[in-house]
Amino acid sequence: MPHDSQILAANQMRDAEQALIDAGASVDALMQVAGRGAAEWVWRMAGHRRVTVLCGPGNNGGDGYVLAEAIRERGGHARVVAAAEPATDACRKARALFGGEVLGPDADATGDVLVDCLFGTGLTRPLSAEHAELLNRLAAAHQRLVAVDLPSGVQSDSGMLLNERLPVYDLTIALGAWKFAHFLMPASARMGRLQRVPIGVGAVPGAALAIAKPQVQAPTADAHKYRRGLLAVVGGAMPGAAVLAGIAAQRAGAGYVKLFAESKRNVPADLVVDQGHLSDVLVDDRNTAVLVGPGLGRDGTARERLAVALADAVPVVIDADALVLLAPRHLAERDAAVIATPHEGELVALERAFDLDGAGTRPERALALAAASGMVVVAKGPDTVVAAPDGRIACAARASPWLSTAGTGDVLAGVIASRVATGRDAFDAACEGVWLHGEAARLCPPAFTAGQLAEAVPLALAECL
Structure with missing residues (x-):
């Protein structure tokens, strides 16, 4: 697992840092690496403009003192507002090494860039009224805002906001490893651009992953349509959704997409439609995957x-109406993989169907459903999470908010189904599909339609070759 893609819970991050210390690294040395690494990104934004660093009493504050000194050493203008006196030895040492101006919390500090080093990973309670007022006052007095590790007032593992009123940042610099809050709503919406500073943390067994750009191989020189994968898409009462999913699937790598539907009306000429009995379509031993749900309806x-x-004894992707109809008995005899792609409402329905209470963070809920059902679960939304029955978990980066339009979920289902039809492992196919979907959205103009999104999928795929 690439070290730069792992996502660590707060306790995992503490253990990872302790492992570095046990191996001979000092807290002071780690603080220098973290603070100076963060200073590189702040310098790119601020240059010689005025930087104010808000430092808390703990080691996150110590990172801030190091950052401020690194800016000062470059010839920049950096001063510190100390929210409280240092409470750790490392923070005290970092403050002693800072050669610039240290102001008290009552100072009337203004500037161009505010760097929030008040509190980082591990915060479990709201900011005090005094600290919240200080943070918001300084945020209002600066043009650009940067958070180091996490914005103060954010719960690391859940992405929840511990205070009602918190600033919106332009940049958040993760230290050592990504945290769940970097990817989960509502916190992720306030973080701006994300960057990460490595501090030497090794691979942590069982860590979650940040979904990264996949590596996709072009078809071999002797490829033909069946070797590239045959995807059967099951239509239903509202045929447009299945057609849209089929169009997206054609553009995501599968060599042959066949739509089972009662009519060819409004179907593109290059999308094959089979109007025969569904049972006949799905006994085709050339099928490598099936997609069911978009536009299916909920009747008998x-x-x-x-x-x-x-x-069908091949991987199946279940979306939309099919998720509401799904029950544990449907999966009892299956050996091949199943991928479910619920939005929040469908996720709740599946939790009820599989007798889950829906408690916990979004990753915990997705993992619980995957374990209970045996399915790979793509809990889609502004903070998409992919979970596998074996405990693997991955989080997607924030995608374009323009995806909040009708039909984009059908496109996602089609792209994921196409990737699994090519022979990819179900979890990997789901992650690849989520990335391609998000990248296609990035490449689209504002206010795009689901059809435009599907048309952009090959452009996203091209970036992976």
Whole structure:
């Protein structure tokens, strides 16, 4: 696992830092690496403009003193506002090494860039009224805001805001490893651009992953459409959604996409439609994956189609209406992988179906459902999480908010189904699909439609070759 992609919970981060110390690194040395690494990113933003660093009493504050000194050594203008006196030896030493101006919390400090080093990973209670007022007052007096490790007032593992009113940042600099809050709402929406400073943390067994750009191989010289994967898409009462999913799937790597539907009306000429009996379509031993759910409906016919789709001995992607109809009995006899792609409402319905209480953070909920159902779960939304039954977990970076339009979920289902049809492991296919979906959105103009999103998928795929 690449070290630069792991996401650590607060306790994992503490253990990882302790492992570095046990191996011979001092807290002071780690603080120098973290603070000076963060200073590189602040310098790129601030240059010679006025920088105010808000330092708390702990080691996050110590990082701030180091950062301020690094800016000062470069010839920049950096001063510190100390919210409280240092409370750790490392913070006290970092303050002693800072050669610039240290102001008290009552100072009327203004400037161009505010760097928040008040509190970082591990905060579990709201900021005091005094600290919250100080942070917001300084934020209002500066043009640009930077958070070091995490914005103060954010819960690291859940992404929850511990205070009602917190600033919105332009840049957040993770120290050592990503934290869940960098990817989870509502905190992630306030963090701006994300950067990471390595401090030597090694691979942590069982750590979550940040979904990164996949590496995709072009078809081999002797490839043909069946070797690249045949995806069967099951249509239903609202055929447009399945057509849209099929169009997206065609553009995400599968060599052959076949839509089971009752009509060819409004279907592109290059999307094959089979109007035969569904059971006949799904006994085709050339199928490598099945997608069921977009536009399926929820009547008796829809239930029958879901059951037939799940009877196919290939990986199945379940989306939309099919998620509401799904019950544990449908999965009892399955050996091949199942990928579920619920939004929040569908996630709640699945939790009820599998007798889960829905408690915990978003990653914990996704993992619990994956373990209970045996499915790979793509809990989609502004903070998409992918979980596997074996405990693997991955989080996606913030995607374009323009994805909040009808049909983009159908596109995601089609892209994921296409990737699994090519032969990818279900968890990897889900992560690849989420990345391609987000990148396609980035490449689209504002206010794009789901159709435009599907058309942009090949451009996203091209970046992975």
